[in-house]
Amino acid sequence: MINEIDWRKASKGKYREGREKVLREELDTKKSTLQARILRRMKKGTCTVKTLAHDLGMGERTVEAILSFMVHDGYIEDVSCNNTCRLCPMSCNQDTPIKMYTLTSKSIEYLEQ
DSSP states (O other), rough: OHHHHHHHHHHHHHHHHHHHHHHHHHHHHHHHHHHHHHHHHHHSSSOOOHHHHHTTTTTTHHOOOOHHHHHTTTEEEEEOOOOOOTTTTTOTTTSSSOOOOEEOHHHHHHHHH
């Protein structure tokens, strides 16, 4: 027979586990909402980290970190620039290396949901 103190301890543990699950789900939702905003903005056309940071109300380094996670998760790809593309909208030069990303098929499918 479980006494009242043991029952309270057990119920607190279950509550804590349930609360952690809810918090994880909330974080996943916020993460996916943020990713969706970034992907929609990127789909519109060329934008800079500075522009994304301004649109999201975040710091540039934070946005760079999010982009790194999105590369890792397969939503965007890192594009290397060899300064050979005459049609490039970035108009970069050899003195200024530019980090560019492109949407993947995974991100296009995600946006179409």
